[in-house]
Structures are given as C-alpha cells and as structure tokens.
Amino acid sequence: MDLRIFTEPQQGATYDTLLTVAKATEDLGFDAFFRSDHYLKMGSGDGLPGPTDAWITLAGLARETQRIRLGTLMTAGTFRLPGVLAIQVAQVDQMSGGRIELGLGAGWFEEEHTAYGIPFPKEKLARLEEQLEIVTGLWATEPGQTYDFHGTYYDLTNSPALPKPAQSKVPVLIGGHGAVRTPRLAARFADEFNMPFASLEDSERQFGRVRAAAREAGRDPGDLVYSNALVVCVGKDDREIARRAAAIGREVDELKANGLAGSPAEVVDKIGRYAEIGSRRIYLQILDLSDLDHLELISSQVQSQLS
Numbered sequence: 001m002d003l004r005i006f007t008e009p010q011q012g013a014t015y016d017t018l019l020t021v022a023k024a025t026e027d028l029g030f031d032a033f034f035r036s037d038h039y040l041k042m043g044s045g046d047g048l049p050g051p052t053d054a055w056i057t058l059a060g061l062a063r064e065t066q067r068i069r070l071g072t073l074m075t076a077g078t079f080r081l082p083g084v085l086a087i088q089v090a091q092v093d094q095m096s097g098g099r100i101e102l103g104l105g106a107g108w109f110e111e112e113h114t115a116y117g118i119p120f121p122k123e124k125l126a127r128l129e130e131q132l133e134i135v136t137g138l139w140a141t142e143p144g145q146t147y148d149f150h151g152t153y154y155d156l157t158n159s160p161a162l163p164k165p166a167q168s169k170v171p172v173l174i175g176g177h178g179a180v181r182t183p184r185l186a187a188r189f190a191d192e193f194n195m196p197f198a199s200l201e202d203s204e205r206q207f208g209r210v211r212a213a214a215r216e217a218g219r220d221p222g223d224l225v226y227s228n229a230l231v232v233c234v235g236k237d238d239r240e241i242a243r244r245a246a247a248i249g250r251e252v253d254e255l256k257a258n259g260l261a262g263s264p265a266e267v268v269d270k271i272g273r274y275a276e277i278g279s280r281r282i283y284l285q286i287l288d289l290s291d292l293d294h295l296e297l298i299s300s301q302v303q304s305q306l307s
Helices: 015-027 054-064 082-096 112-115 123-139 183-189 200-216 238-247 250-258 264-276 292-306
Strands: 001-007 032-035 069-071 102-107 147-150 153-158 172-173 191-198 225-234 261-262 282-285
Touching: 001 015, 015 032, 015 054, 015 292, 032 054, 032 102, 032 261, 054 069, 054 082, 069 172, 082 102, 082 123, 082 282, 112 292, 123 147, 123 172, 123 183, 172 183, 183 200, 191 200, 200 238, 200 264, 225 250, 225 264, 225 292, 238 250, 238 261, 250 261, 261 264, 264 292
Parallel strands: 001 032, 001 282, 032 069, 069 102, 102 172, 172 191, 191 225, 225 261, 225 282
Antiparallel strands: 147 153
C-alpha cells in the first residue's frame, strides 16, 4: 500500500509552508506529495494568505525535491486550456526528472470561478473528455509529427505537440463518484482511478463500475491503479487524537466514521479494509500543515506497518 500526502493549500498556506511539508514527505519515506487545485477557501477559515497556483507550486517543488512523485488531485479542467496544460505538465515533468502525475477533473466549485473571473461552463464533463483526449494525444504524438483535433469545444490544427514530458507516459488520474460517465472516462484515459472521501461500500461499488467499464472498452481492469483519498487524524492516545481533530475543526467520531482517525493500530486496520476491496494507494489529506509531528507519527507507526 502506497501512502501519499495530500494537501489543501486553498485553506491557507504559503509556498514555503508547502515546501516544508513536501520535504518532510520525502524525508519520512512517503511515496508522493499531491495538492488540490483551488483558488478559494472552503468552510469557515479565512484562507490567509490567499491561494497558490497548483502548477507553479509543483514547478518549484520539482527543483527542490529529489525522489517523491508530485501531482494534483485534481487539476480543474475549467482553469486551463488543454494545449496549455499539456505544455505546463510536460515542462514540470522535465523539471522534476520525470516524477509528475496529472489528476484532471471537470471543475466543480462555482464560487471560485465567480471570485476570479473564470468561466464556469455547463458542459463540464463533455469538455473534460475532449481535454483528456487532447492532452494525452499531444504527448503521444511522435516527434516530428503534428497533432490535429477538431471537437465541439476545442480545435487544434497542425500542432507540433511539444514539449514532451521526461516520462514516456505521464500517469493520468481520474476520479469521482459519477456512476456512468466517470467510469467510462477512466477506462479510456486513466492510469489510476481515485475515489475521494468515500466509504468502503461506496468505494467498492465504484471500483466495480470502473472495472466493468474497462472490460467493456476492451481493457484489462488490472491495468488501472485503484486509490482513495481520505482525511487523516492519528494520535498516540485519545488526548492527542482529540487535539488534532479540534485543530482542523472536526469531531473525532465523525473522522473515525468518514476518514482515517484514531490510534496507529486503528488506522492501519482501516487501511487494510480498503486494501481488501482493491485500493492500492491512499492519499492522506493533511489539513493542519503546521503539525509535522503528525507526519512523523504516521511514518513511524502507520506506514512502517504497511511496508
């Protein structure tokens, strides 16, 4: 089971804070550092000092880390034109020496679009399908050849399809709860399917839909990695668990029901139950980015038992 650190910087974080967490992620032996792609806080926090851009952040981290994978859960398709996104991701992949992964979603948070003047189209999933085809098509075009795409929403003519990523194939992540179109998109384009903030029962059901869609598309369902993203709150004792829950504005019982919370043994047990339904990778949502002792505890007493 791979454990990855997943952050939500729109809730309030500078680049320096993210760099500190990414370096701790690397030093403590975690597999990857991922971040959300949002420009507006959610909930009751103040969001200070304001948003950071996902791909500018990852470009910086690409030069200041050596081992960990880097990526997004999920880049909002509404934020970037697909041709531009393909260039950005390929460049950051080069900067990292081939450690980038692209999580790409349709975009959903209307308020952040309104706040920053970003169009919020109605046909988001249909646009996402074209975006996925364009980004992967540009990267797959042989050097010296050109790429054309003529869709409903995007039109590319005689593109040189440059630059190329350092990796022969940048892993693409698709995720979500949609029962029909999401599994079909995953079957067609994804290397990994991620189920965000979902119960064991809902995850197992959605993994089954993705596997069925893969078989229908003529693809081996085992070709995909299946993963979950879950909030994490671990403590050595009840007092420490309660303190960490309070720091992120959550209740312990709710976190135990809906995330990975409790003692290291409790969290290891619950991760094991996700593994039983086919999850091979867990993105640990870290909401208190100042609590590096939390990461150390997870590394020494949770990750060590899963290796």
